[in-house]
Amino acid sequence: MEPSHTRVLVEAAYAAGAHDRREAAMTVLRLLEPVTHHDAGAFMVWDPVARAHRALAAVTYGDETVVALGDRYATSAENRLVRERRLPMRIDDVPGDYRQSPMYQEVLRPGGFEDGMTACLFSGCGAYTGMLHFSAAARGSFRDDAAELLEALAPALARMCDVARRQPSGCAIPPGANATLIDRNGRAWAVESCAPALAPTQPGFAAFLRRFLASTQVAATGMQASSEGWLALQVLKVADPLGRPEPAVLVQELPTAGLPHSLSPREYDILNGMAAGFSNQQLAAQRDVSLRTVTTHVERILHKMGQPSRAGAVASALRDGVLRLDR
Numbered sequence: 001m002e003p004s005h006t007r008v009l010v011e012a013a014y015a016a017g018a019h020d021r022r023e024a025a026m027t028v029l030r031l032l033e034p035v036t037h038h039d040a041g042a043f044m045v046w047d048p049v050a051r052a053h054r055a056l057a058a059v060t061y062g063d064e065t066v067v068a069l070g071d072r073y074a075t076s077a078e079n080r081l082v083r084e085r086r087l088p089m090r091i092d093d094v095p096g097d098y099r100q101s102p103m104y105q106e107v108l109r110p111g112g113f114e115d116g117m118t119a120c121l122f123s124g125c126g127a128y129t130g131m132l133h134f135s136a137a138a139r140g141s142f143r144d145d146a147a148e149l150l151e152a153l154a155p156a157l158a159r160m161c162d163v164a165r166r167q168p169s170g171c172a173i174p175p176g177a178n179a180t181l182i183d184r185n186g187r188a189w190a191v192e193s194c195a196p197a198l199a200p201t202q203p204g205f206a207a208f209l210r211r212f213l214a215s216t217q218v219a220a221t222g223m224q225a226s227s228e229g230w231l232a233l234q235v236l237k238v239a240d241p242l243g244r245p246e247p248a249v250l251v252q253e254l255p256t257a258g259l260p261h262s263l264s265p266r267e268y269d270i271l272n273g274m275a276a277g278f279s280n281q282q283l284a285a286q287r288d289v290s291l292r293t294v295t296t297h298v299e300r301i302l303h304k305m306g307q308p309s310r311a312g313a314v315a316s317a318l319r320d321g322v323l324r325l326d327r
Contacts, residue, residue, distance in 0.1 A: 005035050005149055006314050007277025012153055013318045016160040018216035019237075024160055025057035027216075036146040038134035040113065044070045045130040045161040053130070056161060061111065061135070068107045069133050076103050079118070083128070088119040088150040090142045108135060117142040119150045121158035130161035152315040178253045181238070184213060184246040197251045199224040199231055204326035209249060213237075221321030223260075224253070232256045233325055260322040261304045270297045272327050275314045 012031045018024035025043045032038070040060035044053045053070030061069070073079050078098060082089045091098045092115075098104055108116060113135040121129045132150070134142065173179050179194040186209075188200060199205050202224060212220060212235060224231045232254045237247040259268045273283045284294045298310065307313040317323050 004277055005145055006274060006311055008032065008035050009149055009152055009311060009314060010275050010277070010318065013156040013315070014215075014217065014220070016153075016156040017219065019218035020216055021160055022057055023216055026059070028157065028160070029057060029059055032149070035149050036117070036134055037136060037141050038117075039137050039141075040065075040111070040133075040135040042066055042069055042133045043130060043157075043161060044074075044133065045163055046128055047163055048127075056130070065107055065111050068103070069131075072107075073103060073118075073133075074131070076101070078103065079120070079131075082118050083120045086120065086122060088117055088147045088154075090117045090147065091115055092139075111135070112137055114139045115141045117147065117150070119154055119157075121154055121161050123158050123162050124155065127162070129158045129163075132157060148309075148311060152311045155315075155319055173252055174254060176254065180251045181241060181248055182209060182251060183240055183248045184244075189241050189248075191250075197253045198226045198228060199233055199251055199253050202226050202326070208326045209235075213247070213249065220325060222323050222325035223256070224325055228255065230256050230259060232322075234321075235325070260317070260320065261301075263301065263304060267297050267301050267304070270294060271301055271313065271317060272324050274298070274301075274310050275317065275323050276327065 008031055012028050015027040015031060016024050018027070029041045029043070032041075040058075042058035042061055043056040045056045046053055053074055055066050055070065058066045078094050078101060081094065091104075099109070115136040115138060117134045119132045121131065123129050136142065173191070173194060177194065178197040179191040180197040180200055181189040181191055182200060183189065186206065188196070190196065200209075205224065217237075219234065219236045221232075221234045224233050234252045236250045236252075238250045240246055240248045259265065263271065269287075270283060273286070278286070280291055280294045280298060284291045287294070302308065302310070302313055305313050305316055307316055
């Protein structure tokens with residue numbers, strides 16, 4: 001996966017965590033377009049109570065097409081294969097000639113589509129949560145890197161489509177955690193029975209809070225460097241302490257003994273650079289080291305994290321919430 005595509009992966013994964021699922025889904029469809037080159041896209045979520053699919057978000061598809069991409073497609077033989085493999089599949093990945101199937105002849109072809117790609121989404125416990133469909137007017141539109149990106153992003157998309165998932169509602173603070181409440185004006189408020197959080201006093205954190213408050217995200221997890229070592233953070237949008245309509249931010253932190261996956265400080269720095277979409281050459285130039293040095297660091301990162309690729313390492317770090325929030 002190209003470094004620029006890794007950047008798309010990071011942005012789409014964070015967008016998928018927004019509180020408003022519909023807005024999050026539309027943002028993901030927009031962010032993925034430069035890599036997937038789709039002409040139409042739709043998220044179909046599975047409602048386990050109604051036992052039916054419904055559209056979460058769709059672009060370009062007509063209303064009748066969107067309806068057909070739900071329950072009708074879900075019961076097709078082609079979809080059973082996609083669900084069994086649990087990997088994004090393109091039309092040409094399906095055994096036989098999919099373009100002769102009723103779904104293609106009656107739904108996709110009349111819409112002017114010659115190519116397509118579908119990913120079935122599953123939660124961390126293996127529960128099916130929905131599907132993502134892409135279609136394009138030209139054959140061969142969906143390359144290997146598009147399928148690779150969807151595979152890496154699938155866990156975040158599955159959580160976004162999980163209608164059974166509870167939204168954050170409480171503010172239970174872990175025992176021993178430091179905590180500070182910060183309102184939209186930047187004023188820090190003490191939290192009862194908690195020592196004040198160190199992260200808000202560190203360089204770069206104020207800029208992160210401004211971006212977070214301006215975003216649709218309701219929560220974020222990551223790490224932050226401090227004068228006393230590394231901190232594991234969770235930030236949540238909560239009610240303003242004075243009852244104003246704008247949300248405040250609850251910063252919770254726990255000191256951590258070391259970096260994730262036993263990464264060295266330099267390796268962790270390189271991992272965050274990878275998540276920002278920088279190539280090995282760019283990382284080397286920014287740090288005034290040789291390309292071989294950076295390549296060695298990347299190889300060690302992949303080994304320690306048990307991942308086969310840069311995209312896999314970044315996706316894993318995103319899922320685990322161990323990237324630097326201030327970066």
